[in-house]
Amino acid sequence: MTATLIGFAALLVLMGLRVPIAFAMGLVGYVGFGLLVSWTAAASMVATTAYETGLTYSLAVVPLFILMGNLVTQAGLSGELYAASYALLGHRRGGLAMATVLACAGFSSICGSSLATAATMAKVSMPSMRKYGYSMELATGSIASGGTLGILIPPSVVMIIYGLMTEQDIGKLFVAGLLPGAVAVLCYLGAIAFVTWRDPKAGPPGARMSWPERLQAFKGIWGIVTLFLVVIGGIYGGIFTPNEAAGIGAAGALAFTLLRGKMTWRILFNVLAESARTTAMIFSILIGALVFSNMINMTQAPTVLTEWIVAQGFSPMLVIFVIVGIYFILGCLLESLSMILLTVPVFYPVIAALDFGAMMDPQLVLIWFGIIVVVVTEISLITPPVGLNVFVIRAVLPEVTTGTIFRGVTPFWVADLIRITILILVPGISLLLPSLMR
Amino acid sequence: MSTGGGVAQRMISVIELVLRLVVALILFGMMALTVVDVGGRYFFNRPLLGAFEVTEVLLGIMVFCGLPLVSISREHITVDLLDTAVPAALRNLRDGIISLVCAGAMAFIAAHLWTKAADAAEYGDSTATLLLPLAPVMYLMSVMCGITALILVLLGIAEFFSPRKPSDQGSTLGAT
Amino acid sequence: GSASAATELTMSSWLPPGYFLVTDAMKPWAESIERETQGRVKVTILPAPIGKPAGAFDVAREGQADITYGIHGYQPGRFELSKAVEMPFVGDNAEAISAAYWRIYKKHFEKAAEHRGVQVLGVFTHTPGHIMHATRPMATIDDLRGQKMRVGGGVVNDTAQALGMSPLLHPASEVYQILSNGVADGVLFTLDSIEGFKLTNVVKHVTVIPGGLYNSSFFLVMNQAKFRGLPKEDQEAVMRVSGEAFSRLAGRAFDKANARAMDHVKANNIQLVTASDTMIQGIRERTAPIEANWIQAAAKKGVDGKAVLSELRAEISAIQGGAK
Ligand code: NA
Ligand code: NA
Numbered sequence: 049m050t051a052t053l054i055g056f057a058a059l060l061v062l063m064g065l066r067v068p069i070a071f072a073m074g075l076v077g078y079v080g081f082g083l084l085v086s087w088t089a090a091a092s093m094v095a096t097t098a099y100e101t102g103l104t105y106s107l108a109v110v111p112l113f114i115l116m117g118n119l120v121t122q123a124g125l126s127g128e129l130y131a132a133s134y135a136l137l138g139h140r141r142g143g144l145a146m147a148t149v150l151a152c153a154g155f156s157s158i159c160g161s162s163l164a165t166a167a168t169m170a171k172v173s174m175p176s177m178r179k180y181g182y183s184m185e186l187a188t189g190s191i192a193s194g195g196t197l198g199i200l201i202p203p204s205v206v207m208i209i210y211g212l213m214t215e216q217d218i219g220k221l222f223v224a225g226l227l228p229g230a231v232a233v234l235c236y237l238g239a240i241a242f243v244t245w246r247d248p249k250a251g252p253p254g255a256r257m258s259w260p261e262r263l264q265a266f267k268g269i270w271g272i273v274t275l276f277l278v279v280i281g282g283i284y285g286g287i288f289t290p291n292e293a294a295g296i297g298a299a300g301a302l303a304f305t306l307l308r309g310k311m312t313w314r315i316l317f318n319v320l321a322e323s324a325r326t327t328a329m330i331f332s333i334l335i336g337a338l339v340f341s342n343m344i345n346m347t348q349a350p351t352v353l354t355e356w357i358v359a360q361g362f363s364p365m366l367v368i369f370v371i372v373g374i375y376f377i378l379g380c381l382l383e384s385l386s387m388i389l390l391t392v393p394v395f396y397p398v399i400a401a402l403d404f405g406a407m408m409d410p411q412l413v414l415i416w417f418g419i420i421v422v423v424v425t426e427i428s429l430i431t432p433p434v435g436l437n438v439f440v441i442r443a444v445l446p447e448v449t450t451g452t453i454f455r456g457v458t459p460f461w462v463a464d465l466i467r468i469t470i471l472i473l474v475p476g477i478s479l480l481l482p483s484l485m486r
Numbered sequence: 487m488s489t490g491g492g493v494a495q496r497m498i499s500v501i502e503l504v505l506r507l508v509v510a511l512i513l514f515g516m517m518a519l520t521v522v523d524v525g526g527r528y529f530f531n532r533p534l535l536g537a538f539e540v541t542e543v544l545l546g547i548m549v550f551c552g553l554p555l556v557s558i559s560r561e562h563i564t565v566d567l568l569d570t571a572v573p574a575a576l577r578n579l580r581d582g583i584i585s586l587v588c589a590g591a592m593a594f595i596a597a598h599l600w601t602k603a604a605d606a607a608e609y610g611d612s613t614a615t616l617l618l619p620l621a622p623v624m625y626l627m628s629v630m631c632g633i634t635a636l637i638l639v640l641l642g643i644a645e646f647f648s649p650r651k652p653s654d655q656g657s658t659l660g661a662t
Numbered sequence: 663g664s665a666s667a668a669t670e671l672t673m674s675s676w677l678p679p680g681y682f683l684v685t686d687a688m689k690p691w692a693e694s695i696e697r698e699t700q701g702r703v704k705v706t707i708l709p710a711p712i713g714k715p716a717g718a719f720d721v722a723r724e725g726q727a728d729i730t731y732g733i734h735g736y737q738p739g740r741f742e743l744s745k746a747v748e749m750p751f752v753g754d755n756a757e758a759i760s761a762a763y764w765r766i767y768k769k770h771f772e773k774a775a776e777h778r779g780v781q782v783l784g785v786f787t788h789t790p791g792h793i794m795h796a797t798r799p800m801a802t803i804d805d806l807r808g809q810k811m812r813v814g815g816g817v818v819n820d821t822a823q824a825l826g827m828s829p830l831l832h833p834a835s836e837v838y839q840i841l842s843n844g845v846a847d848g849v850l851f852t853l854d855s856i857e858g859f860k861l862t863n864v865v866k867h868v869t870v871i872p873g874g875l876y877n878s879s880f881f882l883v884m885n886q887a888k889f890r891g892l893p894k895e896d897q898e899a900v901m902r903v904s905g906e907a908f909s910r911l912a913g914r915a916f917d918k919a920n921a922r923a924m925d926h927v928k929a930n931n932i933q934l935v936t937a938s939d940t941m942i943q944g945i946r947e948r949t950a951p952i953e954a955n956w957i958q959a960a961a962k963k964g965v966d967g968k969a970v971l972s973e974l975r976a977e978i979s980a981i982q983g984g985a986k
């Protein structure tokens with residue numbers, strides 16, 4: 049246990065010195081393994097981990113889903129999504145912000161990344177919110193928070209990685225994210241309603257659309273709906289494995305961009321190369337984290353921690369709330385992907401050992417915990433000081449200060465607290481759909 | 487910059503272009519392979535034998551060919567929590583040193599992957615169905631780690647001589 | 663003696679902690695090591711495996727963990743001789759096969775040094791592999807033609823091809839998925855896998871092949887330097903509970919699981935047929951070249967394959983007919 053704590057401390061120091069996260073985890077993992085086992089074994093372990101992670105079939109979904117998201121962005125579908133959401137909600141008080149959240153949810157259903165969702169929707173939704181005089185806080189807050197849905201509503205890169213680490217079915221995890229995603233949308237809409245009720249000037253209503261206009265707007269999103277139905281419906285119906293769904297989804301998105309005349313050889317080349325590069329970046333973090341967790345494995349900390357918690361006889365709910373509390377703190381400081389990679393190997397054996405009794409099917413406990421982990425990760429994306437979604441919006445809208453955005457996400461952050469409490473107390477929201485999958 | 491720097495810059499550009507082509511083709515290939523596999527299964531009742539293994543090998547090659555690209559575009563995620571606390575002059579020094587340390591790490595991995603590849607070659611390790619030999623894949627991975635190390639050395643040295651750039655928040659849109 | 667400081671050996675185990683091979687073989691064996699050495703050597707199973715199952719052998723060889731187990735066929739090209747027990751019709755009783763396998767290994771295979779860099783603590787097999795299908799009974803050899811069958815690689819891959827099936831290689835964890843969505847028509851598997859991989863709803867027909875259509879060869883190994891670093895008396899103590907003793911233990915764990923699986927199959931209305939003599943004869947004829955090829959490959963390693971195979975079969979029936 050002491051070795052584990054020293055390892056985490058060393059990691060924080062290296063990260064603080066701005067050593068890239070992948071290397072920081074890899075270095076600490078290597079040195080720790082070397083000290084605990086032997087230096088030759090540690091070197092072999094690093095090389096093996098790098099090689100084996102590269103050749104992991106179930107991770108082939110990562111580049112394919114990234115490619116799909118990037119192609120969809122290229123096709124310019126985000127504009128249509130926003131138009132359709134606007135048609136539905138734009139005329140209400142705070143309606144443009146509500147439309148933003150809804151459009152984010154729609155985009156999330158074909159894009160596996162929260163940062164990409166936030167970046168894409170910022171470009172589309174900001175101009176109209178500006179036009180109608182929305183407060184910068186509400187405008188940027190709704191984009192930053194709505195963008196976090198990218199990893200909760202399937203497909204999701206974070207779920208893939210969680211599934212890999214905990215040996216859970218990626219298809220089930222994806223399906224489990226659907227209802228919590230709906231809950232999230234409702235909570236965010238509630239937050240916007242609350243903000244504009246307190247201060248109507250923060251979000252004046254937009255123009256009301258006629259029914260023919262609305263129908264027209266909805267026609268624009270058939271492509272996204274089709275892609276979503278094929279990909280997630282295919283997984284849910286057992287027609288495709290997640291790997292296949294990702295490949296088909298990417299090909300479908302490519303066909304879509306071709307149909308819309310948005311594709312040239314140069315664009316295709318760039319989209320492919322950049323998706324591959326992002327994949328390599330994610331894999332470098334993954335390899336670093338796996339090296340680190342091999343070191344943690346040698347310290348046997350997960351066993352010690354599990355045995356201790358079981359011996360104390362803490363109630364499972366208490367354990368969950370404590371873990372979520374730890375995630376809140378870590379989520380403020382750490383980059384999200386590495387936060388999951390570092391903590392899940394320690395926590396998931398603990399969760400698996402807990403007895404939730406009649407509360408849920410023991411087979412699905414780790415699916416439910418996966419949803420909890422994804423939601424705390426979403427929250428980490430918008431909490432200061434390290435909130436990546438906030439940084440992304442700042443990069444897209446350089447004139448807005450970071451402080452404004454952090455103020456803007458506060459009501460959404462409160463909505464998130466309510467949401468995670470609901471998801472913890474009512475596991476059925478996460479587990480209903482996967483339990484129907486047989 | 488001296489001519490040496492110019493040559494290094496050109497070399498990096500060539501490496502970048504070649505690797506971008508390679509990874510783009512591989513990713514397209516992975517997508518096409520899935521479509522052909524699934525299509526073959528549903529329409530002709532004939533899935534591809536070993537599509538699974540080919541996908542794994544392609545993924546491995548793509549990831550390692552992508553590593554130099556990640557370094558060239560400085561896409562590695564860092565936490566810049568204490569950035570403002572460090573004087574600008576020291577930041578160059580710090581980033582240069584870190585780049586060299588990372589280069590050392592990559593060179594270390596390259597060397598050990600090379601050993602592993604040699605082992606695999608000696609044992610004749612291969613995939614299970616198609617019997618694709620694995621040693622060449624490992625050698626390639628090792629070479630890519632070596633190239634990444636080289637690039638990190640060049641970037642590290644450049645860091646010592648270049649004026650401070652504006653804060654580079656890496657664009658990491660695919661990650662989370 | 664150093665009473666205070668026990669030598670701790672780490673074991674990397676890639677099967678789930680509750681899986682019968684872990685609870686009925688690995689854990690009891692680990693405990694017996696501690697007992698047999700009077701606490702001087704302790705085997706600790708790590709909370710999570712190091713690396714993937716396919717790399718297990720190297721994990722021990724390189725000393726990442728001290729002890730691992732794995733399947734020879736996961737690393738094609740490395741282990742030729744282990745295929746002897748993967749041929750069709752090796753036997754029905756995993757304990758007898760495993761005990762005989764260990765004796766043959768010591769007598770004929772060890773000198774070929776396929777397990778370099780490790781101390782071999784056991785070689786064993788599971789219970790026989792049979793033919794399972796999602797929709798139709800496979801009653802004749804012609805039924806098998808063109809069927810897309812998931813196999814685990816190794817000799818079974820050749821066997822499937824020799825019988826006209828088209829083998830699919832997918833991870834075992836994906837079998838449920840590929841059977842339910844029609845990617846595969848069936849699977850060549852052991853009976854315990856039906857429950858182990860939750861296939862109860864998707865496997866409708868099982869054709870039992872007496873003696874097995876295939877088997878899989880497993881190893882339990884320890885880092886060589888670590889083993890040699892143990893005092894002589896502890897090395898001996900470790901080997902007393904390993905070798906044939908462990909191989910039998912592991913085989914017995916599979917046999918018990920197989921018996922439970924038989925009950926499960928019957929309770930869940932999965933149609934079970936035993937292959938007819940004609941079918942068995944057909945399999946025998948068509949898979950004969952596989953055996954011939956192996957005998958050639960074994961010759962290259964200085965092993966008389968033909969003699970070894972008949973010795974192995976004789977040994978298995980002797981053990982099975984004898985005390986156990
Ligand atoms: Na998503
Ligand atoms: Na944060």
